[in-house]
Amino acid sequence: MGRRPQPQIRERLLDACADHALAHGLPDRLEPLATATGASARMLIYHFGTRDNLLRAVLGHARQRQLDSFGGLLRVRPDEPYPDTLSRAWTSITGPEGQPYLRVFGQLRESAEQRLWPDFRRTATTDWLGPLEDGLRSIGRPELATLVLAVIRGLLMDLDATGDTARTGRAFGDFVAFLASLGTSDDPSESVRLSPRSRRTMSHDS
Template sequence: MGRHRQPEIRDRILDACVDHALAHGLPARLEPLAVASGTSTRMLIYHFGTRDALLREILGRARRRQREVFGALVAPRPDEPYPDTLRRAWRVMTGPVGRPYLSMFGRLREDAEQQLWPGFRREATTDWLHPFEEGMRSLGRPELGTLVLAVVRGLIMDIEATGEVARADRAFDDFLAALDGVTAGSGPGGAQEAAPGR
């Protein structure tokens, strides 16, 4: 009679594999993941089936982690103007906490790894649109969520290509200053709302 798989062990192994992949990238072989998770390649196959199946699960869990972290960062706060929220979120997303996710999913956008997650490029765009629309809704301009998303993604790709974080930071600050000008008076407490009789 075969052994029953233990979900808690599988879950612990997967978390360790995700930690390793975020720190070092997706490996070409199973051995680094086995070492990182304190198990053997045989047990990885037992729990996950194939290398590609394990890599897909690693990507899925890492993406959930990223959505939780980044989603909380870009969510509008009642006591903070949304451009300030975006400024703080940008610093975390492109700093030590966020960069492993950006590196992992930046590589996934490249053709070499598309077989692991077909359609990722589209999903990676659309899954962040709603959070930015909700944030911009706090300024009365939810339709500008697309613009915010495009700028964030473009500057992240710039950082990945050039490594010039300071230049991208300046560009994002310039964008936020322009955004302040575009949305002035359209959000809660803005000039349009404050003016009597309007």
């Protein structure tokens, strides 16, 4: 009778593999993950079946960590206006805490890696709509979740392409100032009208 897989060992291996992927990127071979876990490549295959199954499990594990971390950053705080919460979340997401996640999941935009998680781009979008809707509801604007998410994702792509932290940070600051300037009118059309003060804020030369 063969050995039965042991869930606690599998979880320990998965934790170590996710740590390695977040620190160094997703490898294309098993050897770096075997070294990181202190196990053999054969042991990894025993617990995960195939190399691709292991890599998918590593991505899923890292993604859950990201959801837990970033989800907490986007959560409403009773003593803080939600635009301030978004500003603080941006700082963390683009800083040392968030960069490992941006790097490893940025790989999934490359055609060679899409086979590991074909539906990732859709999932990576819809995962954040709920937390943002909940947060924006605190300022009476849950319908702006798609807009806020589009701005965040667009600026993250800009940051990834250019590395210009200062410029993208200023742009997000201008956008948050726009959100803070919004009233809580029941007319949805009011949510896209900029006050003169907001237009000056968004067009100023920082």
